[in-house]
Amino acid sequence: MTAFLVWLESTWLSTTLRDSPNVFLYPTILAFHTLGLAFFVGISSAIALRILGVAPSLPLAPLKKFYPIMWLGFLANAVSGVLLLIIEPTRFLTMFDFYVKLLAIAGAVYCNRLLYMRRFRHPANMNPEPLPASDKLLAAVILILWGASITAGRLTAYDDANTQRQTAAGTLGVTLVTLVVGYVAFRLFGWIRSAFWGHADAATSNREAMLR
Amino acid sequence: MEPFLRYWMRWPSVEHLIYKYLWVWGVWQSLHFVGMVLLIGTVGILDMRLLGMAKELPVAALKRLLPWGVLGFAICLVTGLLFVTGIFANVAVHPYVVLTSDVFLQLKLVFILLAGLNLLAFYVTGMSRAVDGLGPGDDAPPLAKVLAGASLCFWIAVMYFARLIPTGKFQP
Numbered sequence: 001m002t003a004f005l006v007w008l009e010s011t012w013l014s015t016t017l018r019d020s021p022n023v024f025l026y027p028t029i030l031a032f033h034t035l036g037l038a039f040f041v042g043i044s045s046a047i048a049l050r051i052l053g054v055a056p057s058l059p060l061a062p063l064k065k066f067y068p069i070m071w072l073g074f075l076a077n078a079v080s081g082v083l084l085l086i087i088e089p090t091r092f093l094t095m096f097d098f099y100v101k102l103l104a105i106a107g108a109v110y111c112n113r114l115l116y117m118r119r120f121r122h123p124a125n126m127n128p129e130p131l132p133a134s135d136k137l138l139a140a141v142i143l144i145l146w147g148a149s150i151t152a153g154r155l156t157a158y159d160d161a162n163t164q165r166q167t168a169a170g171t172l173g174v175t176l177v178t179l180v181v182g183y184v185a186f187r188l189f190g191w192i193r194s195a196f197w198g199h200a201d202a203a204t205s206n207r208e209a210m211l212r
Numbered sequence: 213m214e215p216f217l218r219y220w221m222r223w224p225s226v227e228h229l230i231y232k233y234l235w236v237w238g239v240w241q242s243l244h245f246v247g248m249v250l251l252i253g254t255v256g257i258l259d260m261r262l263l264g265m266a267k268e269l270p271v272a273a274l275k276r277l278l279p280w281g282v283l284g285f286a287i288c289l290v291t292g293l294l295f296v297t298g299i300f301a302n303v304a305v306h307p308y309v310v311l312t313s314d315v316f317l318q319l320k321l322v323f324i325l326l327a328g329l330n331l332l333a334f335y336v337t338g339m340s341r342a343v344d345g346l347g348p349g350d351d352a353p354p355l356a357k358v359l360a361g362a363s364l365c366f367w368i369a370v371m372y373f374a375r376l377i378p379t380g381k382f383q384p
Binding site: 055 | 233235236238239242245246248249250253254256257260265266267268269270273274276348371374375376379
């Protein structure tokens with residue numbers, strides 16, 4: 001393993017990229033990794049949110065057309081990711097967190113593929129409303145795996161395993177608190193709206209009915 | 213202006229939080245990415261629809277995704293402000309100096325401003341209301357296409373220059 005890493009680090013591509021005098025090279029590769037992420041994870045998450053019940057009036061079937069953009073984002077990430085790995089193979093391949101990141105991404109890609117096969121591949125399957133609970137579970141798993149991928153990805157920037165563990169725990173804690181507070185606030189908002197404006201809506205529609 | 217910015221940009225509470233807890237910076241960074249994903253996932257899809265992709269999608273229904281994009285932007289704004297106001301804890305350079313000397317941070321902010329003005333133009337030119345009526349198969353008006361294309365370019369520029377910020381020159 002070590003011999004392989006040493007060899008990889010001494011290859012032409014690795015040394016060229018690592019020792020390049022161009023200060024923009026590394027951040028530009030990083031930027032492509034970020035842009036790919038934004039489109040891949042962004043579109044995947046938007047589809048997952050739609051399946052979980054956001055924007056129910058939005059037809060699901062045409063979203064199929066965004067899958068090629070999604071996979072293009074994935075391609076950008078795979079290429080830039082391999083380049084980033086070749087620059088520092090020993091650092092990444094001896095890091096536990098890096099394997100967590102790879103596993104989370106592999107899981108998310110697999111689930112996206114599964115969702116595509118189940119819901120988008122055959123036109124007949126496209127709009128079975130309400131969507132089966134198994135689809136919603138799959139969408140939720142995709143969102144969780146993306147959260148894990150992003151967090152584990154950010155953590156690869158740290159060398160210290162203790163900082164990585166603490167940050168992972170902190171991210172999980174902050175995420176759970178945000179979700180609980182957000183859910184309570186959302187329900188409270190809905191309750192307040194129906195308690196106060198609910199009557200106003202009824203009054204408006206009554207008035208309109210009287211005019212007819 | 214300088215004393216004002218110097219006073220308000222360096223926020224001791226944020227700095228202390230970063231000194232005290234090893235994990236807060238990384239958590240904010242991950243949240244910044246989550247916000248970015250929500251923003252690009254929703255606004256990006258709308259822009260691509262207006263440009264002519266997946267025209268079967270009715271635009272008014274697609275707009276129902278936008279509150280999640282606004283949430284994403286809010287997450288990015290809050291975490292971004294935490295990065296700026298707390299940066300002294302990481303690099304021992306005053307945020308005012310970073311703001312005035314890092315050209316990539318400046319470019320990122322300029323492109324965020326352009327994206328904001330673009331959004332404003334989308335509303336004041338009446339395009340926002342015009343595209344609400346676009347049903348399956350309908351083509352967006354040319355001006356809406358221009359604004360949608362500009363929006364995509366601006367957000368891509370924001371992300372690109374953001375990644376260059378640590379490369380920028382900022383001397384203490």
